[in-house]
Amino acid sequence: NAGVMQNPRHLVRRRGQEARLRCSPMKGHSHVYWYRQLPEEGLKFMVYLQKENIIDESGMPKERFSAEFPKEGPSILRIQQVVRGDSAAYFCASSPQTATNEKLFFGSGTQLSVL
């Protein structure tokens, strides 16, 4: 029974390149959340998606960042034209339904490094 799978574990990009982070939720889960952890800070909520819908993107930067969760396949967090300040750990979590704070399962994260 696989958990939340994130890949890659480590991603290195040069400034100006694009970064694509993938998250496969647990089997049977249809809700996905993305969090970002900047150095020396706590995890910060970015976006909440259900299949084919963005429910809450209040934590997403207004430019260069986008997220999707298609009907088939993993959720993708996309960062265009990366800058050094985007270097962080990006965590994905999934849940089977809403109102399940204790049923939130996290992946092990993608560490993005921007050179």
Add this chain to the structure above:
Amino acid sequence: GDSVTQMEGPVTLSEEAFLTINCTYTATGYPSLFWYVQYPGEGLQLLLKATKADDKGSNKGFEATYRKETTSFHLEKGSVQVSDSAVYFCALISAGGTSYGKLTFGQGTILTVHP
């Protein structure tokens, strides 16, 4: 807005020592409070939770009591083991806020336990 503050780390202890990791919060009303743990190479896992004042959450020998008067949720364990070495995150969800997994996290505390 809501915030969570954890004690500065890292924390280094010998096996069987007593552990306290301090956590204080700022939020309106009565939030739900959580401790998450991240073992090396893994995703965050829910360790324990408390949903109202004076509740005590407990799991795997860890305890934390929801103290409304001091807005605190300190994590304690009477006798730590090497296998407890991990990063510990305190988190909350606002009362009356979203019912889905939009958590506010502290910055995490690295715990290392030596034999």
